[in-house]
Amino acid sequence: QAGLTQPPSVSQDLRQTATLTCIGNSNNVGSQGVAWLQQHQGHPPKLLSYRSNNRPSGISERFSASRSGNTGFLTITGLQPEDEADYYCSAWDSSLHVWEFGGGTKLTVL
Amino acid sequence: QVQLVESGGGMVQPGRSLRLSCAASGFAFSYYGMHWVRQAPGKGLEWVAVISYSFTGSFQYYADSVKGRFTISRDNSKNTLYLQMNSLRPEDTALYYCVKESDAFDLWGRGTMVTVSS
Numbered sequence: 385q386a387g388l389t390q391p392p393s394v395s396q397d398l399r400q401t402a403t404l405t406c407i408g409n410s411n412n413v414g415s416q417g418v419a420w421l422q423q424h425q426g427h428p429p430k431l432l433s434y435r436s437n438n439r440p441s442g443i444s445e446r447f448s449a450s451r452s453g454n455t456g457f458l459t460i461t462g463l464q465p466e467d468e469a470d471y472y473c474s475a476w477d478s479s480l481h482v483w484e485f486g487g488g489t490k491l492t493v494l
Numbered sequence: 495q496v497q498l499v500e501s502g503g504g505m506v507q508p509g510r511s512l513r514l515s516c517a518a519s520g521f522a523f524s525y526y527g528m529h530w531v532r533q534a535p536g537k538g539l540e541w542v543a544v545i546s547y548s549f550t551g552s553f554q555y556y557a558d559s560v561k562g563r564f565t566i567s568r569d570n571s572k573n574t575l576y577l578q579m580n581s582l583r584p585e586d587t588a589l590y591y592c593v594k595e596s597d598a599f600d601l602w603g604r605g606t607m608v609t610v611s612s
Binding site: 419421423428429430431434435438440470472474481482483484485486487488 | 529531538539540541544555556557558591597598599600602603604605
């Protein structure tokens with residue numbers, strides 16, 4: 385399975401903006417959109433956005449997602465200490481008929 | 495209360511079988527696709543399987559790593575999702591999450607740990 389590609393780690397200063405990336409292909413991100421999840425150590429993941437730019441109720445407006453071609457983006461503005469977590473992207477692959485996850489990005493808030 | 499509660503995990507020897515269950519409550523279980531997603535210790539998320547919600551007939555899809563060994567099923571009358579795991583391998587060791595799909599993976603259980611070791 386091809387999978388999705390995420391940078392292993394990103395660091396950014398408190399109150400600044402971080403942008404995470406997720407690279408797929410035309411069979412997954414490019415045509416099916418991408419979802420983003422946040423996972424704090426010892427807890428199950430939490431959905432932050434789906435179908436590339438939709439935010440579930442209760443998720444802060446500081447989290448916004450977008451897509452350009454085969455790449456998905458998660459932008460987090462006004463970084464807070466509690467944003468320090470692992471972030472995963474996910475997409476359905478319409479050719480392979482599987483869901484795929486990126487390897488995850490560990491976000492450090494400096 | 496909207497929740498998913500997994501059970502059935504434990505330690506098992508390679509080659510043996512285990513069946514996981516996931517009890518759903520607080521939502522119309524039969525109307526949603528359901529997934530199993532696993533996470534090996536210290537590793538990332540790995541999708542395992544999905545079962546559809548369709549009343550006209552269900553479909554199931556599997557990750558290549560478990561195809562032919564694992565079977566996902568559901569009992570809508572009991573609001574319960576299952577994962578039958580056969581021919582278990584050490585690399586199947588992970589925390590197994592039950593996940594509801596409405597808008598992507600929108601509701602997760604707390605997981606049940608499976609350890610495959612001799």
